[in-house]
Amino acid sequence: xxxxxxxxxxxxxxxxxxxxxxxxxxxxxxxxxxxxxxxxxxxxxxxxxxxxxxxxxxxxxxxxxxxxxxxxxxxxxxxxxxxxxxxxxxxxxxxxxxxxxxxxxxxxxxxxxxxxxxxxxxxxxxxxxxxxxxxxxxxxxxxxxxxxxxxxxxxxxxxxxxxxxxxxxxxxxxxxxxxxxxxxxxxxxxxxxxxxxxxxxxxxxxxxxxxxxxxxxxxxxxxxxxxxxxxxxxxxxxxxxxxxxxxxxxxxxxxxxxxxxxxxxxxxxxxxxxxxxxxxxxxxxxxxxxxxxxxxxxxxxxxxxxxxxxxxxxxxxxxxxxxxxxxxxxxxxxxxxxxxxxxxxxxxxxxxxxxxxxxxxxxxxxxxxxxxxxxxxxxxxxxxxxxxxxxxxxxxxxxxxxxxxxxxxxxxxxxxxxxxxxxxxxxxxxxxxxxxxxxxxxxxxxxxxxxxxxxxxxxx
Amino acid sequence: xxxxxxxxxxxxxxxxxxxxxxxxxxxxxxxxxxxxxxxxxxxxxxxxxxxxxxxxxxxxxxxxxxxxxxxxxxxxxxxxxxxxxxxxxxxxxxxxxxxxxxxxxxxxxxxxxxxxxxxxxxxxxxxxxxxxxxxxxxxxxxxxxxxxxxxxxxxxxxxxxxxxxxxxxxxxxxxxxxxxxxxxxxxxxxxxxxxxxxxxxxxxxxxxxxxxxxxxxxxxxxxxxxxxxxxxxxxxxxxxxxxxxxxxxxxxxxxxxxxxxxxxxxxxxxxxxxxxxxxxxxxx
Numbered sequence: 033x034x035x036x037x038x039x040x041x042x043x044x045x046x047x048x049x050x051x052x053x054x055x056x057x058x059x060x061x062x063x064x065x066x067x068x069x070x071x072x073x074x075x076x077x078x079x080x081x082x083x084x085x086x087x088x089x090x091x092x093x094x095x096x097x098x099x100x101x102x103x104x105x106x107x108x109x110x111x112x113x114x115x116x117x118x119x120x121x122x123x124x125x126x127x128x129x130x131x132x133x134x135x136x137x138x139x140x141x142x143x144x145x146x147x148x149x150x151x152x153x154x155x156x157x158x159x160x161x162x163x164x165x166x167x168x169x170x171x172x173x174x175x176x177x178x179x180x181x182x183x184x185x186x187x188x189x190x191x192x193x194x195x196x197x198x199x200x201x202x203x204x205x206x207x208x209x210x211x212x213x214x215x216x217x218x219x220x221x222x223x224x225x226x227x228x229x230x231x232x233x234x235x236x237x238x239x240x241x242x243x244x245x246x247x248x249x250x251x252x253x254x255x256x257x258x259x260x261x262x263x264x265x266x267x268x269x270x271x272x273x274x275x276x277x278x279x280x281x282x283x284x285x286x287x288x289x290x291x292x293x294x295x296x297x298x299x300x301x302x303x304x305x306x307x308x309x310x311x312x313x314x315x316x317x318x319x320x321x322x323x324x325x326x327x328x329x330x331x332x333x334x335x336x337x338x339x340x341x342x343x344x345x346x347x348x349x350x351x352x353x354x355x356x357x358x359x360x361x362x363x364x365x366x367x368x369x370x371x372x373x374x375x376x377x378x379x380x381x382x383x384x385x386x387x388x389x390x391x392x393x394x395x396x397x398x399x400x401x402x403x404x405x406x407x408x409x410x411x412x413x414x415x416x417x418x419x420x421x422x423x424x425x426x427x428x429x430x431x432x433x434x435x436x437x438x439x440x441x442x443x444x445x446x447x448x449x450x451x452x453x454x455x456x457x458x459x460x461x462x463x464x465x466x467x468x469x470x471x472x473x474x475x476x477x478x479x480x481x482x483x484x485x486x487x488x489x490x491x492x
Numbered sequence: 493x494x495x496x497x498x499x500x501x502x503x504x505x506x507x508x509x510x511x512x513x514x515x516x517x518x519x520x521x522x523x524x525x526x527x528x529x530x531x532x533x534x535x536x537x538x539x540x541x542x543x544x545x546x547x548x549x550x551x552x553x554x555x556x557x558x559x560x561x562x563x564x565x566x567x568x569x570x571x572x573x574x575x576x577x578x579x580x581x582x583x584x585x586x587x588x589x590x591x592x593x594x595x596x597x598x599x600x601x602x603x604x605x606x607x608x609x610x611x612x613x614x615x616x617x618x619x620x621x622x623x624x625x626x627x628x629x630x631x632x633x634x635x636x637x638x639x640x641x642x643x644x645x646x647x648x649x650x651x652x653x654x655x656x657x658x659x660x661x662x663x664x665x666x667x668x669x670x671x672x673x674x675x676x677x678x679x680x681x682x683x684x685x686x687x688x689x690x691x692x693x694x695x696x697x698x699x700x701x702x703x704x705x706x707x708x709x710x711x712x713x714x715x716x717x718x719x720x721x722x723x724x725x726x727x728x729x730x731x732x733x734x735x736x737x738x739x740x741x742x743x744x745x746x747x748x749x750x751x752x753x754x755x756x757x758x759x760x761x762x763x764x765x766x767x768x769x770x771x772x773x774x775x776x
Contacts, residue, residue, distance in 0.1 A: 069592060076589045080646060088642045097641065297539070304532040307525065343757045347720055348749050351737065355554035357547035361536035435632050435720055442539075445632065449724065452636045465633045472628045 101462030298443035305368025313376030341374025364441030561742025583728035594657025626659025649726035708763035
C-alpha cells in the first residue's frame with residue numbers, strides 16, 4: 033500500500049488525524065457549553081423556586097379571569113326569607129339592577145315554582161320557596177336539588193329520573209356554609225345560608241358602546257349611528273349626533289373617552305420625547321464631533337454629558353422628574369428626551385466623525401463658508417442615519433411610554449395598572465391590552481413606512 | 493437640433509422648480525414639527541398635575557435631597573450600597589435566566605420561521621405571527637396579569653420577560669438566518685444530510701456570533717425590564733426601590749440608583765467589547 037503524500041510531504045493520514053482531532057474538540061466544546069447551559073437551568077430553577085409555579089398557579093382562577101375578559105355575567109339573587117323579591121344585576125353591581133326580568137328569567141305566578149332561569153346551554157334552574165332545582169340539558173336523567181336543610185345548613189342532592197339518589201359530581205362542592213355549583217364555565221350557582229346567587233355568563237362585551245344608564249342602551253351601534261340621520265330627537269336638548277358620541281365617550285364602564293385620551297397621552301409622550309431628543313441631540317452631536325469642533329474641552333465635556341444621560345436609565349430619570357413635574361406627561365416626555373439625547377448624540381457624533389470629508393472639501397473648493405460646508409458637505413451624509421435612528425427610537429419609545437406611564441407618568445400605562453389592581457375589571461384590562469398592542473403595531477408600521485418614504489430604501 | 497438636447501436655460505429652470513419644491517417641503521416639515529412641539533407642550537401642561545415652570549424651578553430639589561441624605565449617611569452609605577447587592581443579583585440573574593431561555597427557544601424555533609429553510613410555508617407563517625404577537629405585547633401587561641394570578645414573586649417577571657425575549661430574538665435570528673450563505677447548506681444537502689443535520693452543521697455555525705451579540709444586547713434590555721417589573725411588584729431590586737421611594741430614604745434611593753447605573757453601564761461596555769471582538773472575527 034502506497035502512502036499518499038501532498039506536495040509539502042505531509043501524509044494524508046496525518047491531515048486526516050488533525051482534522052478529526054479538531055472536529056472532536058469542537059464537538060466537545062459544543063457539548064460542554066450545552067451541558068453548562070442545562071446546569072445553569074437546573075441551578076436557576078432551584079434558585080427562583082420555579083417549582084412554586086405549579087403550587088401558586090390556579091387554573092381555576094386563571095380560566096375565570098380569562099372568561100371575564102371576553103364574557104359578561106348577570107347575577108340573580110334570591111333571599112330565602114323573602115322569596116318574592118328576586119333581583120337581577122348586571123355584573124353583580126348593585127347600581128346596575130334590571131328594572132324588569134330579562135327574557136331568560138321567567139316569573140311564574142302560580143304553583144310552587146317562583147321563576148325559571150334558562151342558561152345559554154339550555155340548562156334550567158327552577159327557583160322555589162325552599163330550594164333550587166337544577167336540570168342539565170345534556171344529561172336528562174339527572175337533576176339536582178339545592179336548598180337549606182332543617183339544621184340551617186345548605187345541602188345538595190342528586191337524583192335520577194326514577195327518584196333514586198345518586199352521588200354528587202365533582203363540580204359541586206359542599207361546605208358548612210356554602211354549596212358551590214359550577215357545571216360549566218358559563219354557569220355558576222352558589223347557595224348560602226341566607227340567599228342563593230346564580231351567575232349566568234354570556235359571550236361578548238355588553239354595554240360596550242352605551243352604558244347601563246344610557247338612553248341608547250337598547251340600541252346596537254349601527255342602529256345608533258343611523259339615528260344620527262333621523263330627525264326625531266331622543267333627548268330634546270341634544271342633537272342625536274351629540275348624544276350618540278357623548279354617550280359613547282362617557283360610557284361609565286368602559287370609559288372610552290378616558291382610555292382614548294390616555295392612549296393619545298402615551299403617544300404624545302413618545303412623539304414629543306423623541307422629537308425633543310432629536311432636536312437637542314443633533315446640534316450637540318455636531319459640537320461633540322472632532323471634525324467640526326476644534327475645542328477639545330467642549331468635545332470632552334459633551335461626550336461625558338452623553339454618557340451620563342444615557343447611563344442613567346429612563347426609569348431613574350422618570351423617578352427624578354416625577355418629583356419635580358408631578359405625575360403627568362412632562363415626566364414621561366423629559367425622561368424619554370433625556371435618555372435619548374444621550375444615545376442619539378453619541379450615535380450621531382460618531383456618524384459625523386465617520387462622514388466622508390471629500391464632499392465637504394468639494395463644497396469648500398467653491399468658496400463656501402464653514403456653516404455652508406457643514407450644511408451641504410456633512411448633513412446630507414448623516415441625514416439617513418439620523419432619520420432612521422430617530423424613527424427606531426420613536427418605535428421603542430412607544431413601548432417605553434406605556435411602561436413609564438405605569439411608573440407615574442400617566443397615560444394608558446397608569447390606566448392599565450389601575451384596572452389590574454382593582455382585580456375585577458378584567459374586561460377593561462383585556463380591552464386596554466388590545467389597544468396597547470394596536471398602538472405599538474401601528475407605530476411600528478408607520479415608522480417603517482416613513483423610513484422607506486423619507487430615505488427611499490427599496491425593499492431588498 | 494434634436495429634442496433631447498439640454499440647454500442651460502432648461503436645466504436652470506428645472507433646478508429652480510426643484511429648489512422651490514424642496515423649500516416648500518422643508519417649510520411644511522418644520523411647520524409640522526413646531527406645531528407638534530407647541531401644541532403638545534400646551535396639552536401636556538394642561539393635563540400635568542404640576543406646572544411646567546414650577547417643575548423647572550424644582551428640578552434640582554430632588555437630586556439635591558438625595559445627595560444630602562447620602563452625605564449625611566457618611567461612610568455608612570457604602571454599607572447601604574453593599575446591602576442591596578443580593579437584591580441586585582436576584583434581578584440580574586432573573587434577567588440572565590430569561591435571556592438564556594428566551595434566546596434558546598428562539599434559536600430552536602427560528603429555522604422554522606425562515607423561508608429558505610423551513611419544511612413548509614404554513615409553519616413559517618404560524619411561527620412568524622407568534623413571534624410578532626409575543627413581541628408587540630409589552631412585558632408589563634403580561635407581568636401585571638401574571639402577578640395578579642400568581643402572587644408577588646420574581647417568577648411572573650421571568651415568564652413575561654422570557655416571552656418578550658422569544659418574540660424579539662426570534663425575529664432577529666430568523667432575519668439573520670435568511671441572510672446566511674446557502675453554499676454550506678447545499679453542500680450538506682448534496683451528501684444526503686438530514687434537515688436536522690443541515691441546521692446543526694450549516695446554519696447555526698454561521699449565525700452563532702450574531703446570536704451571541706444580539707443576546708448580549710438583549711441582556712442589557714432585560715436587566716432594565718426586570719428592574720421595572722420589580723417596581724410593580726415582582727421583587728428584586730425594583731421592589732426595594734419602590735419601598736425606599738415611598739419611605740423617602742434618600743440615601744437608599746441613591747444607593748440603588750447608583751447600583752443600577754453601574755450595572756447597566758458595565759454591561760454596556762462589556763457587551764460592546766465582546767461584540768467588537770465577535771464582529772472582528774466575522775469580518776476577518
